[in-house]
Amino acid sequence: MFFIFSITSGLFLGWSLGANDAANVFGSAVGSRMLSFKKAAAIASIFVIIGAVVQGRGAANTLSDLSKVDALAGAFTVSLCAAFSVYLMTKRGLPVSTGQAVVGAIIGWSLFTGSKTDYHVLTTILASWVAGPLLGMVFASLLYLLMRWWLRRLSIHVIKLDTYIRLSLIMVGAFGAYSLGANNIANVMGVFVPSAPDVVLDFGLFTLDGAQLLFLLGGIAIAVGIYTYSERVMNTVGEGILSLTPEAAIVVVMSQALVLFLFSSTSLSNLLTASGLPAIPLVPVSSTQVVVGSVLGIGLIKGAREIKPKVIGGIALGWVATPVVAGLLTWFLLFFVQNVFQLQVTTHTSINLSPENTNVVTTRSIGYISMIWPALLVLMVLVILGLAWYLWWQQRLRMLAENELLTQQNQYFTAQKSLSELEVNTVQLENKILNNRLETKRQELINLALSIEDQRSFLENINAQVSAIQQMTTDRAVLDAVQNLTTTISQRMTFNRDMETFNGQVEQIHKDFQAKLDAVFPGLTDQEKRLATLLRLNLSTKEIAALLNISPKSTETARYRLRKRLNIQQGENLNLFINNL
């Protein structure tokens, strides 16, 4: 239980590493939207864990060689102080590396406990802090030149190049994440390795010892950091300091991955040693500083003046300030842990007490646990869960597609409906305009009819007066003149021209009505049809009489005849019948 509590400070360091340093691997890709965060996080998490478990031992052992933190309380304090230093310096805006903080904290521990510090290892570590960014710069410059030459030579279409870049970003990112896990897991779990449980888990295809289990936990903590917090950092970094072209981003990530890989690969180091070459020190290196070195390397090739003394000064300050702060902090906190909480921060004094104890330690048995069946069980559960997820996902996609289709159909129907309403409105408006025009025309006709009627009564009046004057005289000449006047008035009273105009207009407007009359009542005379049309205009008997040049009495008779011809029953209104026709 105390062991699990103790490693929480390491897990916190892991979380912090995942949150910040994953951006060095996938920041450009995610920030430039070449890769979605989900994909980047999944790839980074998987490969960080693999790198940590498979290749994490080299750099972790170097930290143990520096000074073996052999008690859990001591390891906890070292890790906590390193994490707190990182937090403190980040808060102050100072460049900081987790590795440097851890090294400083270990030295602080060894000074407090009086343990031996291997100064040869310390020198190697310090040298690698400088060598890391420099190597990054060299690798980036060379890779950049190679890529530029390759791109110019192959002349790949920009659309195809986009696909190649995406693939490369994924592959290089995976390698970068692997190297990050392999190299930086030492910062997260390195101090706990001497206190790792003596157990080996056999999974059939591979085995995991105590240290690797620690690395697995640390890797998972890094993955959690990636998933929970790195998206914001990736976007900030991608749009800020790592706002590179995708091609340059590949080079930067690749050179960083190579440097971290070099400083963590035991096999490569052994190979060099076997070939008679000096071994590569397996040391945790700051990925951020290697990235800065790589960006500067590209800047050198491009001829830009991108080497800012402030950046270099910041890194150098980090090399000095971070270990000092972490060391001092550890020294003071260990004092409290040992004297206030009464916890053992080191075991080496008790080991030196008697040789029997040493024998106890060396003959500790290693627990061997077969994990084949549990692993198979977990695998099966995972497969089933995966299958269920796949089916659920397919179903969800289908539902989404159906919803999309439904939405589109709804939109289509709404559009159709609006269109139909618009059409109906237009037709209604047209009808209204036509009705207005018809009403105006009808009014004009009524006015014309009234005018004819007025003129006729006026002329009749004059005619009556002239006839009266005729009765009063016997003068032949006057009689002839009056007779001529009477004849002229009588001729004018026929209103033939006006009537023609009127009838023409009526027929024009009521063409359809007359056609219908002809179709339904084929035997009607022209006079009857004209009467029906005038009735449709809602003219009074008097007005109709004037227009037809007959007396109102004759009009009444004509109306009666028309009723008979149209077979209208008694009690039924003639005007209504005609208007409804």
Add this chain to the structure above:
Amino acid sequence: MFLFKHANQSIELIDKFLNTIDQGGLIFKEGVYNYLYNNGDKFADNLRTLTQLETEADILKRKLETILYTQSLMPQLRGDILRLFEELDAIINLAKTNLFQFDVEVPFIPAELNADFVKLTELSASAIESVIPASRTWFKNPETVKEQLHRVYLYEKETDKLADSIKRRVFHDMPQIKLSEKFHLRYFTLHIETLSDAAQKVADTLSIMAIKRTV
């Protein structure tokens, strides 16, 4: 290869789009020539073809826009590429509009100006013909785009010079033409000239895009 299926489709569409713009320039040249030498039927045919090409270019441009966005291709270059397509499309739109102006307004062009107008159209069309290969090159070899763009600038400058000379000749040396006809000729000189200006605009965009892509 499955991975390159969409990429190949997009490349094919881009090629088609560029071909359409190129053909538009050639048809415009033919159209003006046929107008000047009173080949009415051929001119009408050129007008029809150009309209079809313009519609086709619009469709292709829209398809490309959709592909670039839905497949989120080249997020960093997408804006520039779409702007390039937009400006290339503007060339064929302009060519169609200008040829329609000939059809609608039927400008009176004196026979002695025919040769000048043919030359002006050829120069303007040459600017378009030069900007198309430069556009193609940007997609594959951005470093060499600049080497091709100087032609566009040359043709544009020559077009401007000839257009000025035509306008000067019309207003100074041709008193027999009515003032209204002179104005009309000026406008049509300008219409033809604008095509080379549109090509120059594309060239400017391309040169900036090339700098951005030079790694």
